[in-house]
Amino acid sequence: MRVQKASNRTLDRIDLHILSVLQEDARIVMKDLAEQVGLSLTPCIERVKRMERDGVIQGYHARINPLSVGMQVLVFVEITLNNKSDAAFERFRRAILSIPEVMECHLVSGDFDYMIKARIPEMQEYRRLLGEILHVADGGQSKSYVVMEELKETLALSIGR
Template sequence: MRIKRSPTATLDKLDRHILDLLQRDGRMSMTDLADNVGLTVTPCIERVKRLEREGVITGYHARVAPGALDASLLVFVEISITSKSERSFEEFRREILCIPYVQECHLVSGDFDYLVKARIKEISQYRVLLGDILLRLPGVTQTKSLVVMEEIKETLYIPASK
């Protein structure tokens, strides 16, 4: 099983302020960012590049309205697999990474092994996703579905201040 390593960077107050601002507006100009954190442009750019290089900043993304891409239905699926071997986890991992509807997949503790988040057009498409794709993944023995009726909050923001 692969273990994700956390970035080893030590973040000071300015780094955290930069991260907070970029999470709120990833398109902010370096001039505006520098002004907001009290630096000149060059040192600000150097800090941002260091944060990118060290894996603290992992990317910049456009948030797209799901309905604009016919993906209004949000579902979560709890998945159990038969074998708990490293090979089984790796086979499942390899296959789930190839499913475009799946936005997130987490190996979790508890009554099931994986929690999957998927976005699709409508419930009939979910029937295909579940029956023809997820239930055919290596080792899958049981699933439990949760269909979201209303999205209250969804964010990628992580508080950067201590």
């Protein structure tokens, strides 16, 4: 699944205000959202629908405490592919999408190729996950970082600052 690109349409200050409020509370009633941003109901709904259609708003999600569902361990993994061909990068991309423990995977510049963020129930499970990732990387190299304490994690963007 590829991320949908947002439209090139410029967002005005009201759009940015709507986005800011929705980041705080995506379950807000449209009537209350309209009041907060200074619009009547219909134009507010139209703006939200346009931003959804244009890919600015990509979805609404429940944020779940990972500990409450037994995902105790957060790990970041640097992956370096041995083969740097376009086909190798595409194989890795397709395969990594199928590993459910992988929450994020980014192709990066620098000393390695990919940065992966994954959640697992316990440290013993990490050996299996790392083996699966290295298999996908066709025998590439890895460097792992197990998180000892999470200080800040947010999906909210700094809008309009």
